[in-house]
Amino acid sequence: MVGDVPVIRGAVGEVIHWPVGAIWLLGAVPGLLIVADSARRRRASHPAVLTAAGDT
Numbered sequence: 336m337v338g339d340v341p342v343i344r345g346a347v348g349e350v351i352h353w354p355v356g357a358i359w360l361l362g363a364v365p366g367l368l369i370v371a372d373s374a375r376r377r378r379a380s381h382p383a384v385l386t387a388a389g390d391t
Contacts, residue, residue, distance in 0.1 A: 343351055
């Protein structure tokens with residue numbers, strides 16, 4: 336045996352017992368928010384132009 340298992344306290348001590356998928360999702364949230372905000376801003380800066388079906 337090399338040594339004793341370290342004691343992990345605080346928030347990391349709680350998160351270390353979470354499933355790996357939950358940790359990945361938690362890590363992905365900031366990137367997903369940035370992508371959603373960019374898409375929202377792009378859509379707001381280029382409003383859709385609606386025309387009647389018979390207009391040319």
